[in-house]
Amino acid sequence: MATSMKLLKSSRNLFKYFVESHMRTCCNVRHMCQKAESQAEGSEAGDHVSDGEEMEYETRLRILRSSMAFVHQHGWTVDTLAAGAEVEGLPGVAHGLFPRGGVELIYHFYTDCNKQLAMQLAERVAREKESEQTNTPGKSKITPFIRDAVEARLRMIIPYIDRWPQAMGILALPPNAPQALKNLGDLTDEIWYYTGDTSTDFNWYTKRATLGVVYKTTEVFMMQDKSDDYQNTWDFLDRRMGDITRVGKLVRNGQEMTSVLGEACKGFTIIGRNILGANSGAK
Amino acid sequence: MSPRPGTKLLDVAGGTGDIAFRFLNYVRSQSDFNSLTALQTSTEQGVDINEDENSQVSGRSRDCHVTVCDINQSMLEVGMNRATQSGITSGISWLKGNAECLPIEDNSFDVYTIAFGIRNCTHIDKVVEEAYRVLRPGGRFMCLEFSHVSNPLLRSVYDEYSFQVIPVLGQILAADWDSYQYLVESIRQFQNQEDFKRIIRTCGFRAVTYENLTFGVVAIHSGFKL
Numbered sequence: 064m065a066t067s068m069k070l071l072k073s074s075r076n077l078f079k080y081f082v083e084s085h086m087r088t089c090c091n092v093r094h095m096c097q098k099a100e101s102q103a104e105g106s107e108a109g110d111h112v113s114d115g116e117e118m119e120y121e122t123r124l125r126i127l128r129s130s131m132a133f134v135h136q137h138g139w140t141v142d143t144l145a146a147g148a149e150v151e152g153l154p155g156v157a158h159g160l161f162p163r164g165g166v167e168l169i170y171h172f173y174t175d176c177n178k179q180l181a182m183q184l185a186e187r188v189a190r191e192k193e194s195e196q197t198n199t200p201g202k203s204k205i206t207p208f209i210r211d212a213v214e215a216r217l218r219m220i221i222p223y224i225d226r227w228p229q230a231m232g233i234l235a236l237p238p239n240a241p242q243a244l245k246n247l248g249d250l251t252d253e254i255w256y257y258t259g260d261t262s263t264d265f266n267w268y269t270k271r272a273t274l275g276v277v278y279k280t281t282e283v284f285m286m287q288d289k290s291d292d293y294q295n296t297w298d299f300l301d302r303r304m305g306d307i308t309r310v311g312k313l314v315r316n317g318q319e320m321t322s323v324l325g326e327a328c329k330g331f332t333i334i335g336r337n338i339l340g341a342n343s344g345a346k
Numbered sequence: 347m348s349p350r351p352g353t354k355l356l357d358v359a360g361g362t363g364d365i366a367f368r369f370l371n372y373v374r375s376q377s378d379f380n381s382l383t384a385l386q387t388s389t390e391q392g393v394d395i396n397e398d399e400n401s402q403v404s405g406r407s408r409d410c411h412v413t414v415c416d417i418n419q420s421m422l423e424v425g426m427n428r429a430t431q432s433g434i435t436s437g438i439s440w441l442k443g444n445a446e447c448l449p450i451e452d453n454s455f456d457v458y459t460i461a462f463g464i465r466n467c468t469h470i471d472k473v474v475e476e477a478y479r480v481l482r483p484g485g486r487f488m489c490l491e492f493s494h495v496s497n498p499l500l501r502s503v504y505d506e507y508s509f510q511v512i513p514v515l516g517q518i519l520a521a522d523w524d525s526y527q528y529l530v531e532s533i534r535q536f537q538n539q540e541d542f543k544r545i546i547r548t549c550g551f552r553a554v555t556y557e558n559l560t561f562g563v564v565a566i567h568s569g570f571k572l
Contacts (some may be wrong), residue, residue, distance in 0.1 A: 119552045122572050145350045153484025154456035155350045
């Protein structure tokens with residue numbers, strides 16, 4: 064019995080260790096990449112990137128940026144990329160630079176919005192740090208922060224909302240879904256990072272998963288919202304954030320209850336063994 | 347390649363021109379589909395260089411033009427006859443010239459294709475350099491050519507078939523052993539996929555990729571002038 068308890072404990076610790084190290088790696092890698100990216104953008108010519116590759120990268124970026132103006136006309140398709148290429152003075156066949164077609168335009172837009180959101184959140188955190196006396200925001204400040212972040216990010220879709228359902232459909236296709244999921248994961252990680260989240264247990268995953276679900280459902284709701292300035296969507300978002308808070312409380316209560324029940328079980332077992340005489344050392 | 351309306355693809359598929367005509371039908375059906383939407387007007391031209399035989403594609407939609415170039419006048423005449431027979435009369439022109447030294451100005455075409463012709467050229471790097479010269483910035487170079495099979499088992503099967511069967515068939519069906527012996531040998535002496543990709547890159551093309559067909563028996567190389 065004692066050995067089996069020890070085994071259980073050690074396997075749980077092992078699992079915890081793996082989970083924590085995976086999360087640390089994920090977090091560190093992402094934020095290191097972001098830092099490196101911002102540094103590379105600042106420098107004139109990347110030392111480790113050859114001129115040819117840089118030219119290719121810049122040309123692609125130019126075409127993607129110019130293509131955004133044609134999204135209303137052609138959607139997220141190769142036609143849009145061809146039109147964007149022609150605006151840049153390149154022949155329409157230059158859309159061949161994007162072998163996966165229109166979905167690359169969607170990824171570009173998505174990651175661009177994520178970057179803009181990250182900048183906005185960083186500015187807001189810096190502003191709040193200056194204005195407040197305390198270092199870390201109180202727990203009650205996290206929910207409005209997240210809610211505002213989700214609203215800001217969803218508002219970035221509004222200029223293209225007439226074609227966004229098509230984009231969502233394309234992202235749901237099997238070849239594109241993994242990358243789309245990764246983009247969503249990056250977005251939620253970004254938001255939680257700026258709330259000052261330092262969790263190193265399984266909560267890291269649950270927090271991001273629940274925020275992902277909230278974001279996705281609100282996005283879908285927004286597609287059919289016809290209200291003024293999408294007010295219904297923001298009310299929907301408030302209700303979802305409330306749901307999470309309630310569910311969070313329930314889970315915490317449940318956990319407390321589980322530990323109490325565990326103690327109670329242990330107690331009954333000891334009583335049982337006492338009755339049976341198994342505990343008495345003297346014979 | 348996913349041609350846009352107004353894009354010309356020149357495909358010289360080893361003589362019969364089936365692919366060229368099929369592609370033409372595709373472009374025309376695309377034009378019909380898109381005829382209601384207003385698109386930018388642009389003139390695009392494709393250059394096809396072929397040493398064996400040529401056929402042509404003419405786009406029905408706005409301002410398309412194809413220039414077919416070959417070093418061999420009789421091949422050009424075969425192509426012209428086939429064009430007349432198919433009823434294709436506009437949007438195409440014929441040019442006699444050497445792929446290593448094209449009688450064409452710089453920066454004048456959008457797509458350059460060469461199918462099953464480049465391995466017959468003496469100086470492959472010169473051909474690719476000429477392609478770079480005549481393409482517009484942003485233009486695409488596409489080359490369809492026999493290439494190397496990497497899988498050893500398949501390669502041995504392919505080699506046996508190439509050297510034992512093909513020349514025999516050539517003799518039986520066309521009374522011409524030597525041409526088919528030459529064909530098989532020319533395939534072997536041509537660069538493999540990676541080496542040819544390197545050559546294309548050296549000549550200045552970017553975003554160079556290749557796609558293997560049938561385990562590497564044939565490969566499509568693609569590059570952009572950026």
